[in-house]
Amino acid sequence: MKKITVGFLALLFLMTLGGCKKKEKVKVIPPAEKQVAKTGEEVKEKPIPKPVVQEESIEDMSLEEINKKGYLQRIHFDFDKYNIREDQKPILIKNAEWLKAHPTVKILIEGHCDERGTEEYNLALGEKRAKAVRDFLISLGISPDRIKIVSYGKSRPLDPRHNEEAWAKNRRAEFVIIAK
Numbered sequence: 664m665k666k667i668t669v670g671f672l673a674l675l676f677l678m679t680l681g682g683c684k685k686k687e688k689v690k691v692i693p694p695a696e697k698q699v700a701k702t703g704e705e706v707k708e709k710p711i712p713k714p715v716v717q718e719e720s721i722e723d724m725s726l727e728e729i730n731k732k733g734y735l736q737r738i739h740f741d742f743d744k745y746n747i748r749e750d751q752k753p754i755l756i757k758n759a760e761w762l763k764a765h766p767t768v769k770i771l772i773e774g775h776c777d778e779r780g781t782e783e784y785n786l787a788l789g790e791k792r793a794k795a796v797r798d799f800l801i802s803l804g805i806s807p808d809r810i811k812i813v814s815y816g817k818s819r820p821l822d823p824r825h826n827e828e829a830w831a832k833n834r835r836a837e838f839v840i841i842a843k
Contacts, residue, residue, distance in 0.1 A: 721765065721843055734761050735770065735838035738796065739831065742777070745791035747799050755796065758838065759803040769842035772796050774814040775821070777830035782816055789814030796836045811841065 721729050735758045738751040747755065762768060774789030774796075793812035801807050822829035 721768075726840055726843065729840050729843065735840065737835050737837045740792055740834040740836070742830070742834065743780075743788070745788060745795050747795055752799075755799050756803065759800050759805055762800070762805050762809070765843070767843060768840055769809045770811070771839040771841045772810060772812045773819075773837040773839065774812065774816075775819060775833055775835045775837065776817045777833040778817045778820065778825065779830065780817070782818075785816035786814050789816045792834075792836050 719732075721734075724732075736754050738747070738754050740746075740751075741748060762770070772793045774791070774793035776785035776789050776792075780788070790812065793814055797807070797810045797812055800810060817833070820829070820833045821835065822832040
């Protein structure tokens with residue numbers, strides 16, 4: 664009887680092993696490899712579509728609304744300098760791309776300074792900053808007819824505090840859309 668029980672259990676064990684489905688090996692083909700269909704023809708890869716980002720039309724907005732949206736971003740300058748910093752160039756490049764996409768838009772570039780220095784000195788420095796930005800945008804293909812400049816010197820601080828952090832914020836060029 665013991666032999667029958669052991670045999671029965673061994674048979675039952677073998678049946679459960681035989682009943683398990685074997686896992687299929689799936690070959691993953693990297694996208695760089697060409698795929699060939701069973702007919703021998705090359706399967707062409709379909710490009711992955713880029714998501715479509717719908718930008719708002721500025722046609723139905725007032726100039727005030729357009730400027731509040733912040734399509735054009737300000738840039739900052741080092742103390743007592745008017746040259747465009749390397750870390751600010753990508754911002755200007757994006758601004759130029761937006762301007763190219765909106766060829767009828769005209770802008771005013773405002774040059775600003777921190778509170779240190781005389782009013783006359785800061786007005787001159789603010790003008791140099793605005794001109795440097797204008798020249799950079801022109802070098803990127805923006806028509807000079809679309810750009811006006813003004814210097815406010817130290818008269819319009821972004822941050823009214825009297826410390827280095829505030830002064831760094833105030834040394835800037837702002838963009839104002841004046842026509843669309």
